[in-house]
Amino acid sequence: MTTTTTTAKDVKKHSRVYFTVFGVLALLTVLTVAVASLELAVGIGIGVALTIAVLKVSLVASFFMHLISEKKLIFIILIFAVLFIMALIFLPLSDALTNVGTKNVP
Amino acid sequence: MEIPFTVEARPDTGLENPKLGMWLFLASEVMLFGALFSSYILLRTGASSWPIQSQEVNVVVGTVNTMILITSSVTMVMAWASLKMDNFKNFRIYLMSTIFLALVFLIVKIFWEYIPKFHHGHYPSTNTFYALYYTMTGLHGLHILGGILINAYFLIPGSKMWKKDRKRFTNRIELAGLYWHFVDLVWIFLFPTLYLL
Numbered sequence: 001m002t003t004t005t006t007t008a009k010d011v012k013k014h015s016r017v018y019f020t021v022f023g024v025l026a027l028l029t030v031l032t033v034a035v036a037s038l039e040l041a042v043g044i045g046i047g048v049a050l051t052i053a054v055l056k057v058s059l060v061a062s063f064f065m066h067l068i069s070e071k072k073l074i075f076i077i078l079i080f081a082v083l084f085i086m087a088l089i090f091l092p093l094s095d096a097l098t099n100v101g102t103k104n105v106p
Numbered sequence: 107m108e109i110p111f112t113v114e115a116r117p118d119t120g121l122e123n124p125k126l127g128m129w130l131f132l133a134s135e136v137m138l139f140g141a142l143f144s145s146y147i148l149l150r151t152g153a154s155s156w157p158i159q160s161q162e163v164n165v166v167v168g169t170v171n172t173m174i175l176i177t178s179s180v181t182m183v184m185a186w187a188s189l190k191m192d193n194f195k196n197f198r199i200y201l202m203s204t205i206f207l208a209l210v211f212l213i214v215k216i217f218w219e220y221i222p223k224f225h226h227g228h229y230p231s232t233n234t235f236y237a238l239y240y241t242m243t244g245l246h247g248l249h250i251l252g253g254i255l256i257n258a259y260f261l262i263p264g265s266k267m268w269k270k271d272r273k274r275f276t277n278r279i280e281l282a283g284l285y286w287h288f289v290d291l292v293w294i295f296l297f298p299t300l301y302l303l
Contacts, residue, residue: 011190018187022180029172029297033165036302049298056294064183064287066280071120074129081133085140089147096151 014063021063028056113273128281132288139292142245146238146299157235160302162228167218168301171211172293178207179290182257182283189276194268197279201261204286208254215247239300246296249289256282 006014032052036045062068067075111123119126150156185200223229223236230240260282267275 006190008191011187015184015187018180018183022176025176026173029169029176032298032302033169036160036165036298046303049302053295053298057291060179060287060291060294064179064290065284073119073121073126077129077133078136081136081140084137085144088137088140088144092144092148093151096148 017063021059025056025059028052113271113277122277124277124281125284128284132284135288135292139242139245139295142238142242143295143299146242149234149238153234157233159235159300162235163239163301164219164222165301167214168297171214172297174207174211174214175290175293178204178211179287181207182286186276186279186283189268189272189279192272194265198261198265201257201279205254205257205261208250208257212247212250212254215243219243242296242300246289246292249292253282253286253289256285 032049035048035052039045040048109123113122115121116123116126181200181203185197185204188194188196188200220240228236230237260279264278265275267278
């Protein structure tokens with residue numbers, strides 16, 4: 001689906017896919033709000049909300065951003081970005097969770 | 107001097123230079139917003155108490171804005187698809203729709219969220235939640251504003267390129283689209299994080 005390889009005929013076919021993806025995204029948005037109103041346990045609620053968000057992001061990135069047919073180099077760039085994000089979130093979080101319940105000593 | 111590899115792929119990377127540049131920029135944006143999400147998780151985990159977010163913010167308004175952004179992503183990709191199908195008229199309609207939806211998003215954000223919160227005395231200094239809420243949604247709002255400016259440029263003065271170099275102009279719209287979809291992606295994570303959890 002990249003500009004160098006896509007023909008007008010391909011794009012016409014893909015246009016229908018874009019609208020289908022939109023429908024799925026709208027449904028998933030309604031589902032996120034509906035699940036949040038169920039007042040599930042905190043852990044389950046976070047898990048479900050993040051799973052739906054990841055699904056929505058995958059759809060947008062794959063179809064609207066054409067990642068599904070992109071070159072290897074772009075995936076390498078994104079893998080690095082995701083790894084750094086994981087480090088940024090989980091390294092400090094593991095330290096914070098270790099110290100839960102302990103008092104700060106002045 | 108002509109800039110090389112603007113429309114044809116470089117043999118070594120297999121990509122056009124502008125597209126590689128845009129993805130590198132988006133990777134840096136991932137880090138920018140990632141740092142804020144990391145701060146949110148750390149501050150919330152470490153807080154002794156946290157407000158029930160769905161009672162602090164307007165979930166209906168947040169849901170409406172999510173739908174608006176998702177719709178604008180479709181109109182953006184259809185603007186690019188119209189150019190690929192040599193339909194400049196439809197391109198203009200879709201790009202104008204994208205700009206319109208982006209403006210509606212900002213208007214809803216300001217008039218149905220920020221201003222009512224200010225009237226209730228909820229400022230960034232109120233508590234950690236509001237500090238994060240205003241910082242994260244504010245930065246995202248600035249990105250929306252950036253997208254509006256970029257798309258408005260391509261709608262009016264920038265579209266002159268269509269007559270001279272169609273392929274290059276189509277590539278530019280694809281890159282503007284990548285940026286716009288990224289702004290949508292950020293909101294997809296912001297919405298449950300700040301409104302629902």
